[in-house]
Amino acid sequence: MFKICKAKDGHPTAPGQVKIKKKSQVPGVMITQYVEVLPNGMTTPDFTRKPIALTIQEGKMAFFRAIVTGNPTPTVTWVRNNGEIDDRYKSVFDTISGEHQLQMPNVCADQADTYKCYARNEFGKALVTVTLNVIEIGYKKSKAMKESRTAIRELPEDFKKNLRST
16 A cells, blocks of 8 residues: 655755655546655545536536545645646635636647646645547638638639549
8 A cells, every 4th residue: 555765856856855656446547655654543635526527618617526535634726738727727625615626718729738637735745637629610621621621612714624534
């Protein structure tokens, strides 16, 4: 259940700190514990509900939801693989449901990416990865289709010549 790893050269840990890989009850969640023995009542972060991959139409509201546990209460952060989480995104915590959400109103094709959700406290971190796929619609796609159709019809004489020669 536990695997003790030495810190990599590029990722040093504090003196006396270790990296123990733990298994979560939720598949796909990676937990790293920073201490060999947890104090009584303290726990590493974990996800009880992880965000799920989403395929959504351009212009719609997209959001990822996650519920985390841990003592002390973990801090939740969202990160994109290929880009920044800018002002188009909104990170929200719903106190009633205990849900952390990453909301993306009016989603665009350039927001399609792999996202990571981190839950961290002083005893460790939990990480889950999720994918957002955006289906492009509207002007861009119809314009490209129209251009491809008109490209064939630009020189009808050549088309007629090709038909006669066959």
